[in-house]
Amino acid sequence: MGSNMYIDLYHVSLYVCVCAVGLTGTKYGCGGGGCGACTVMVSRYDPVEESIHHCAVTACLQPICSLYGAAVVTVEGIGSTRTKLHPVQERIAMAHGSQCGFCTPGMVMSMYTLLRNKPKPSMEDIREALAGNLCRCTGYRPIIDGFKTFCNKEQCCQNGEQRVKCCLENGFTHNLDDNVKLFRVEDFIPLDPTQDLIFPPELIVS
Ligand code: FES
Numbered sequence: 001m002g003s004n005m006y007i008d009l010y011h012v013s014l015y016v017c018v019c020a021v022g023l024t025g026t027k028y029g030c031g032g033g034g035c036g037a038c039t040v041m042v043s044r045y046d047p048v049e050e051s052i053h054h055c056a057v058t059a060c061l062q063p064i065c066s067l068y069g070a071a072v073v074t075v076e077g078i079g080s081t082r083t084k085l086h087p088v089q090e091r092i093a094m095a096h097g098s099q100c101g102f103c104t105p106g107m108v109m110s111m112y113t114l115l116r117n118k119p120k121p122s123m124e125d126i127r128e129a130l131a132g133n134l135c136r137c138t139g140y141r142p143i144i145d146g147f148k149t150f151c152n153k154e155q156c157c158q159n160g161e162q163r164v165k166c167c168l169e170n171g172f173t174h175n176l177d178d179n180v181k182l183f184r185v186e187d188f189i190p191l192d193p194t195q196d197l198i199f200p201p202e203l204i205v206s
Pocket residue numbers: 027028029030031032033034035036037038039058059060061
């Protein structure tokens with residue numbers, strides 16, 4: 001008597017696939033789209049707009065069968081301690097935005113995706129981009145301190161009213177130094193979009 005085994009590919013998630021090919025940087029927390037630990041970047045070519053759209057997605061919920069024609073970048077794809085850190089990785093580390101590190105790949109990929117779409121984000125953009133990423137260690141402040149160095153200075157010191165608005169709105173002197181004592185922004189690797197991975201040309205179809 002034999003038994004039949006089959007794999008229901010329709011329900012295989014992107015997370016399972018990235019692990020299957022040995023990419024273990026993407027983490028698995030809740031398995032239900034709630035924690036953001038499994039965030040990766042999915043990119044697609046839009047033939048109507050003739051442009052590439054980058055989107056941060058939770059790999060645990062993304063069926064692999066939905067990714068025909070899409071390019072996926074995991075945290076391993078943007079930089080590493082063995083080669084060279086990406087500016088997003090360097091800044092979260094230097095700001096002490098990583099403690100146990102479990103949320104860090106997801107945080108990094110959410111921020112990386114934002115920067116691919118908008119290299120000079122506002123604080124509001126950053127808050128929105130990280131809204132789906134949970135951290136149980138840092139309290140978020142150091143993560144934001146590291147990532148807000150990507151903002152235009154005029155937009156993001158948060159020394160204003162209730163520490164959520166820019167001090168310039170209240171007529172104070174703008175001073176980022178209070179927020180960045182752990183590091184000097186000038187020492188960071190600059191963000192250089194020309195060094196980012198290109199979208200695979202073979203996936204550009206009209
Ligand atoms: Fe929590 Fe995917 S594992 S969102």
